[in-house]
Amino acid sequence: MILQALTSTTAVAIAQRRAGLADAGIRSGRARMLLLRNTLALRTSNALAFLTGFVEPVLFLVAFGYGVGALIGDVSDGEQSVSYAAFIAPALLAASAMNGAIYDSTFNVYFKMHFQRVYQAMMSTSLGPLDVALGEIGWAMIRGASYAVGFLVVATLFGLTTTWWSLLLIPAAMLIAFAFAAIGMSLTSLMTSFQQLNWLQFWMLPLFLFSGTFYPITAYPDWLQVIVQATPLWQGIAMTRSLAFGVIDMALMGHVLYFMVIGALGLLATTRRLNALFLR
Amino acid sequence: MDVAFPPGRHGWLCPVIWARDLTKSYATKTSGDVLAVDSIDLEVGPGESFGILGANGAGKSTTMRMIGATLQRTSGELTILGHDPQHEGPLIRAHLGVVPQQDTLDTDLTVRENIYVYGRYFGLSRAELQPRVDDLLDFAQLQDKRDAKVDSLSGGMKRRLTIARSLVNEPSLLLLDEPTTGLDPQARHLLWDRLFRLRETGVTLVLTTHYMDEAEQLCERLVVMDAGRIVAEGSPAHLIRTHAGREVVEVRFGAQRSNEVVPHLAGIGQRTEVLPDRILLYTEAGEADLHEIVARGLTPTTALVRRASLEDVFLRLTGRTLVDE
Ligand SMILES: Nc1ncnc2c1ncn2[C@@H]1O[C@H](COP(=O)(O)OP(=O)(O)OP(=O)(O)O)[C@@H](O)[C@H]1O
Numbered sequence: 290m291i292l293q294a295l296t297s298t299t300a301v302a303i304a305q306r307r308a309g310l311a312d313a314g315i316r317s318g319r320a321r322m323l324l325l326r327n328t329l330a331l332r333t334s335n336a337l338a339f340l341t342g343f344v345e346p347v348l349f350l351v352a353f354g355y356g357v358g359a360l361i362g363d364v365s366d367g368e369q370s371v372s373y374a375a376f377i378a379p380a381l382l383a384a385s386a387m388n389g390a391i392y393d394s395t396f397n398v399y400f401k402m403h404f405q406r407v408y409q410a411m412m413s414t415s416l417g418p419l420d421v422a423l424g425e426i427g428w429a430m431i432r433g434a435s436y437a438v439g440f441l442v443v444a445t446l447f448g449l450t451t452t453w454w455s456l457l458l459i460p461a462a463m464l465i466a467f468a469f470a471a472i473g474m475s476l477t478s479l480m481t482s483f484q485q486l487n488w489l490q491f492w493m494l495p496l497f498l499f500s501g502t503f504y505p506i507t508a509y510p511d512w513l514q515v516i517v518q519a520t521p522l523w524q525g526i527a528m529t530r531s532l533a534f535g536v537i538d539m540a541l542m543g544h545v546l547y548f549m550v551i552g553a554l555g556l557l558a559t560t561r562r563l564n565a566l567f568l569r
Numbered sequence: 570m571d572v573a574f575p576p577g578r579h580g581w582l583c584p585v586i587w588a589r590d591l592t593k594s595y596a597t598k599t600s601g602d603v604l605a606v607d608s609i610d611l612e613v614g615p616g617e618s619f620g621i622l623g624a625n626g627a628g629k630s631t632t633m634r635m636i637g638a639t640l641q642r643t644s645g646e647l648t649i650l651g652h653d654p655q656h657e658g659p660l661i662r663a664h665l666g667v668v669p670q671q672d673t674l675d676t677d678l679t680v681r682e683n684i685y686v687y688g689r690y691f692g693l694s695r696a697e698l699q700p701r702v703d704d705l706l707d708f709a710q711l712q713d714k715r716d717a718k719v720d721s722l723s724g725g726m727k728r729r730l731t732i733a734r735s736l737v738n739e740p741s742l743l744l745l746d747e748p749t750t751g752l753d754p755q756a757r758h759l760l761w762d763r764l765f766r767l768r769e770t771g772v773t774l775v776l777t778t779h780y781m782d783e784a785e786q787l788c789e790r791l792v793v794m795d796a797g798r799i800v801a802e803g804s805p806a807h808l809i810r811t812h813a814g815r816e817v818v819e820v821r822f823g824a825q826r827s828n829e830v831v832p833h834l835a836g837i838g839q840r841t842e843v844l845p846d847r848i849l850l851y852t853e854a855g856e857a858d859l860h861e862i863v864a865r866g867l868t869p870t871t872a873l874v875r876r877a878s879l880e881d882v883f884l885r886l887t888g889r890t891l892v893d894e
């Protein structure tokens with residue numbers, strides 16, 4: 290009987306193997322099937338949006354790093370002094386991980402949720418809401434990672450990478466993407482119209498411009514610095530910058546922890562909301 | 570978890586669906602709690618084909634979604650294949666094939682990928698799925714559309730694809746919510762043919778429909794739902810016999826005359842139903858009654874004698890026609 294359940298491959302036998310587990314009601318352990326689905330879908334629909342994410346930070350790097358950078362000269366961030374291009378490069382990387390994750394987890398997820406009814410279909414199979422949340426967020430992480438790899442190659446060609454710590458920018462970009470995708474998806478699952486999504490999008494530009502992307506936040510009064518430091522993009526930029534400059538310290542651990550916590554909260558909220566939307 | 574059943578009326582040891590006082594009320598912001606399913610009992614045995622007949626808003630889809638373990642009941646008991654959907658949703662869904670009222674086909678994928686990826690959601694392996702997807706494409710007669718995008722399919726093709734997709738996990742219970750609504754007669758007959766074949770393989774079918782001919786064709790047993798309640802249950806023939814009689818005389822007198830004529834029809838047939846556009850007389854002997862009408866000098870503009878159908882049962886039980894006219 291047990292042996293049969295282990296070797297048999299019917300859908301029921303597969304579900305039975307997990308039936309006793311604590312999370313059996315919300316997770317089947319097949320979040321990767323969403324990656325399969327999204328990869329197949331990429332061929333036909335979102336390829337261009339995916340590419341934009343590669344190109345955008347490179348354009349910013351050239352225009353600001355070398356155009357504006359020629360006027361500015363070097364930037365001093367505490368003890369180190371670096372070229373302006375090297376100063377903004379890690380920030381652009383963090384921002385592109387954020388943008389890709391937000392785009393995926395807001396507009397794409399909303400469309401799948403309400404128009405394509407993709408999640409309805411998934412949840413009429415033995416997949417659970419946690420699979421769907423993990424799958425979509427995992428997809429955003431892959432996107433973040435691929436942007437990071439692409440951008441790192443470009444940055445290296447421009448001679449902007451100076452330390453092996455830079456390689457850690459790839460997992461860092463994934464962590465940023467994880468947290469933004471988890472928060473983005475949980476907010477999207479609460480929304481009932483495209484207008485509300487536009488509001489979310491509305492906050493992205495100020496976040497991008499004022500999170501210390503193009504200048505150190507020491508330009509702000511103290512109280513504003515505290516507020517900015519609490520926002521996720523600043524946390525991401527502080528993390529990528531310290532990796533790019535090889536500054537490995539407790540603050541870096543703090544950023545990592547920050548993203549793990551808000552990512553986990555977003556994941557939890559998304560799972561509960563998907564359950565309420567599709568299994569209630 | 571196995572559940573011991575109180576001996577049911579139908580005597581199945583392990584009914585596929587077993588519901589007692591099953592109730593669902595939706596909490597809405599605008600109109601308070603909406604009681605969509607109101608304390609219904611259901612019992613469906615293995616291999617049966619079972620129908621739920623009802624007008625718009627009767628609660629058919631709500632019932633189907635509770636059975637499909639994607640909607641939680643408000644109260645009552647529900648067991649699907651011996652499992653409680655409240656606690657074992659994914660396990661139950663692994664047994665099921667679901668054809669929802671509105672298609673949920675993945676428009677980013679091709680026809681073939683729709684079936685394949687759906688099978689992967691159940692955890693089936695690529696090697697196992699490849700021949701099965703091919704068989705299902707044959708079954709749905711979509712082999713030549715295999716690499717087409719879903720958007721390019723006709724309504725009937727989409728419905729066939731949805732049915733094919735619902736079979737990818739070899740379900741023992743297939744839930745079809747209005748499988749043929751919106752299809753032309755030819756497409757409906759093609760679908761019926763596929764469903765007949767499935768029935769022969771022992772799959773339990775539960776379907777909802779507005780169409781009495783569909784219910785008569787496909788269902789061995791059915792319930793009639795009205796406003797969230799079950800108002801009748803039995804085989805199509807049994808329901809017609811008990812609620813409608815043998816024959817129906819349909820006469821039209823034109824909108825103005827209709828009401829004047831009604832009193833003059835007294836004594837003809839067993840029961841009279843006055844609709845806005847026509848009068849129905851339920852009777853055992855239609856021809857004789859029609860002669861009597863003419864003999865009384867009531868000269869209808871059109872007259873028709875036909876066998877009683879489920880449509881009449883529905884009208885009798887709910888005071889409404891099945892398909893909104
Ligand atoms: N998600 C929901 N929220 C609130 N009310 C709902 C919801 N879904 C259905 N209802 C209400 O529940 C009742 C039953 O709806 P249901 O969809 O089950 O009917 P149905 O028999 O399938 O109708 P149809 O033939 O139109 O498909 C209706 O009054 C409907 O307005």
Ligand SMILES: [Mg+2]
Binds near residue numbers: 630670746
């Ligand atoms: Mg319905």
